[in-house]
Amino acid sequence: MTLAAQHVRSLTSSQARKRADGLLARIYRHRADYLYIAPALGVMLLVIAYPIAYTFYLSFFSTPPSLAMSEKIFVGFENYTRILAARSFHEVTLNTAIWTVASTFFAFVLGFGAAIVLNREFIGRGLLRGILLVPYVISAVAASYVWRWIYHSDFGVIGAVAMQIGLTDRPINFLDNVDWVLPSLIVVNVWKEFPFAMIMMLAGLQTVPDQLLRAAQVDGAGVWQRFWHVTFPHLKGVTLITVLLLFVANLNHFTIPWIMTGGGPAGASEIWITAIYQLAFGRIQFGLASAYSVILFLAMIVIGYFYVRALTRGDDRRDA
Amino acid sequence: MSTAIATVPTAGRRQTGARGWTITGWIFLVLLLLFAFLPMLWMLLTSVKTQFGALQYPPAWIPTEVTFEQYHRLLSPTNDVGHEFLGYLWNSVWISAATTVLSVMIAVPAAYAFSRFRFPGRKWLFFSVLFRNMFPAVVFLMPLFVMMRFLGLVNTQASLILTYLTFGLPLSIWLLKGFYDNIPIQLEQAARIDGATRFQAFMLVVMPLSAPGIVATAIYSFITAWNEYVYALTFLNDKSKLTLPVGLQRFFTEYATNWPGLMAASFIMSVPVVLMFLILQKYFVRALTEGAVKS
Numbered sequence: 307m308t309l310a311a312q313h314v315r316s317l318t319s320s321q322a323r324k325r326a327d328g329l330l331a332r333i334y335r336h337r338a339d340y341l342y343i344a345p346a347l348g349v350m351l352l353v354i355a356y357p358i359a360y361t362f363y364l365s366f367f368s369t370p371p372s373l374a375m376s377e378k379i380f381v382g383f384e385n386y387t388r389i390l391a392a393r394s395f396h397e398v399t400l401n402t403a404i405w406t407v408a409s410t411f412f413a414f415v416l417g418f419g420a421a422i423v424l425n426r427e428f429i430g431r432g433l434l435r436g437i438l439l440v441p442y443v444i445s446a447v448a449a450s451y452v453w454r455w456i457y458h459s460d461f462g463v464i465g466a467v468a469m470q471i472g473l474t475d476r477p478i479n480f481l482d483n484v485d486w487v488l489p490s491l492i493v494v495n496v497w498k499e500f501p502f503a504m505i506m507m508l509a510g511l512q513t514v515p516d517q518l519l520r521a522a523q524v525d526g527a528g529v530w531q532r533f534w535h536v537t538f539p540h541l542k543g544v545t546l547i548t549v550l551l552l553f554v555a556n557l558n559h560f561t562i563p564w565i566m567t568g569g570g571p572a573g574a575s576e577i578w579i580t581a582i583y584q585l586a587f588g589r590i591q592f593g594l595a596s597a598y599s600v601i602l603f604l605a606m607i608v609i610g611y612f613y614v615r616a617l618t619r620g621d622d623r624r625d626a
Numbered sequence: 627m628s629t630a631i632a633t634v635p636t637a638g639r640r641q642t643g644a645r646g647w648t649i650t651g652w653i654f655l656v657l658l659l660l661f662a663f664l665p666m667l668w669m670l671l672t673s674v675k676t677q678f679g680a681l682q683y684p685p686a687w688i689p690t691e692v693t694f695e696q697y698h699r700l701l702s703p704t705n706d707v708g709h710e711f712l713g714y715l716w717n718s719v720w721i722s723a724a725t726t727v728l729s730v731m732i733a734v735p736a737a738y739a740f741s742r743f744r745f746p747g748r749k750w751l752f753f754s755v756l757f758r759n760m761f762p763a764v765v766f767l768m769p770l771f772v773m774m775r776f777l778g779l780v781n782t783q784a785s786l787i788l789t790y791l792t793f794g795l796p797l798s799i800w801l802l803k804g805f806y807d808n809i810p811i812q813l814e815q816a817a818r819i820d821g822a823t824r825f826q827a828f829m830l831v832v833m834p835l836s837a838p839g840i841v842a843t844a845i846y847s848f849i850t851a852w853n854e855y856v857y858a859l860t861f862l863n864d865k866s867k868l869t870l871p872v873g874l875q876r877f878f879t880e881y882a883t884n885w886p887g888l889m890a891a892s893f894i895m896s897v898p899v900v901l902m903f904l905i906l907q908k909y910f911v912r913a914l915t916e917g918a919v920k921s
Contacts, residue, residue: 342739357769445853448892509915558762
């Protein structure tokens with residue numbers, strides 16, 4: 307028998323076996339494979355699956371501020387109704403929406419712009435890319451303090467420059483002003499995140515086939531036409547993933563708002579995450595905070611569904 | 627003849643368009659560089675000012691008097707402030723290192739299995755691993771806090787290492803799987819035909835090829851653990867056990883007006899990760915974008 311024939315035979319027989327076997331038999335045959343992932347799954351169950359399940363469970367209880375978990379009282383959906391009815395919930399939700407959408411939008415636009423510029427060959431491109439990536443790596447804590455200093459009401463450099471060039475006649479109190487605080491935080495967040503969008507989109511841009519662009523050029527397509535009809539359709543997949551990842555990161559972002567304002571002044575920069583933290587570890591209301599987390603969690607599942615779909619598209623094709 | 631006439635003006639227009647685009651591009655790039663770089667420059671410039679110099683109005687871009695006093699204070703172990711700060715630094719170093727080693731050790735076999743084997747439930751399990759990235763740390767904080775109390779781990783650094791695996795592992799598994807996917811399976815098959823066992827084929831063929839991937843993954847884990855704030859804030863209360871991000875906050879509240887000191891501490895904290903990142907940028911960027919651009 308030739309090698310090819312052998313190969314065909316083993317293929318068909320393995321397919322036939324796969325169809326004939328039950329799931330249990332297949333699991334049994336692959337039992338050695340599971341050893342490789344067992345440690346990872348063990349850790350994941352302990353520190354991920356259990357916490358999620360426990361959060362759901364805890365969201366139906368009223369918990370004593372003493373944190374004595376044996377004294378909790380079952381309250382059904384009361385935690386949920388209390389949160390959803392609170393006026394502050396609607397304000398916080400509005401802030402969260404503004405924070406998440408604006409941060410994602412500006413970080414993406416800026417990052418994509420940077421990627422387009424860096425996609426051209428020029429001397430020092432690697433160095434420039436390195437410098438532009440730094441905000442993304444430095445710690446959010448350090449970044450928050452620097453920006454607090456930059457925004458400082460008396461000695462902040464932005465306020466001083468704005469006064470020197472005559473934009474304003476007295477220092478702006480960026481972080482203590484209800485109207486200024488959220489946009490000011492968004493600027494910091496965009497500063498921190500645009501490099502992420504930049505690397506993702508740059509990687510995407512490098513997969514656009516040159517021949518296609520040249521062919522379009524020969525056909526007389528201008529810069530914008532080439533971008534719109536050739537480059538952009540090619541970037542759909544990576545754009546979707548980048549935007550989703552940014553969106554999720556922003557919805558989950560804690561450090562910058564917490565260190566810079568702690569949700570203040572008067573709740574003007576309070577978002578879901580900081581509100582949950584405040585409820586749990588400021589007011590020691592684990593039950594309420596858990597219900598709040600579950601609401602966030604459900605929002606995440608909807609986004610997660612699209613995320614996994616975006617990610618699996620390529621994988622399916624390869625497996626087929 | 628007619629085609630020639632038609633082509634010339636088009637080419638001319640295209641060139642003008644291209645030149646205009648370049649100028650806009652350069653202006654954009656310069657503004658972007660300023661935006662990205664000035665805050666960090668300001669951090670550095672403030673850290674070498676005297677406290678008096680930092681509170682000058684209007685602020686001076688170039689410090690009138692340069693001093694390394696803050697760095698000296700932070701980095702000398704005999705000084706009270708330095709002693710405290712170096713303690714935080716050391717805690718951050720070893721906690722991040724321990725997290726990195728553990729998550730890479732657990733992630734390597736898992737990622738390899740997800741990349742190579744076709745066991746039932748493979749996809750389902752892989753995406754449940756990925757799902758972790760969807761959830762905010764704060765959601766895990768309460769149940770883990772309760773769990774750590776039950777295990778008697780609150781206020782121990784072990785609780786942090788265990789917790790850091792929640793994001794270290796999924797990330798490592800995802801990144802490493804991307805690297806393994808790119809190593810042709812034929813290389814292993816060839817080794818197997820030459821008589822190597824599956825384990826030998828893995829150690830002798832796959833491991834060397836995936837070394838850059840492992841390095842990138844390790845660095846990514848290290849940086850995330852190094853920068854982590856919210857768990858460290860919640861799980862630890864002993865001053866001597868804190869990591870840098872939380873230590874920095876104590877620093878800020880205790881020495882509220884010492885902005886040069888805070889900036890110097892932030893700068894010292896940023897240097898290791900920025901250096902690590904810049905040196906291994908190529909692998910790092912590849913690890914980050916691996917998988918994302920496949921489709």
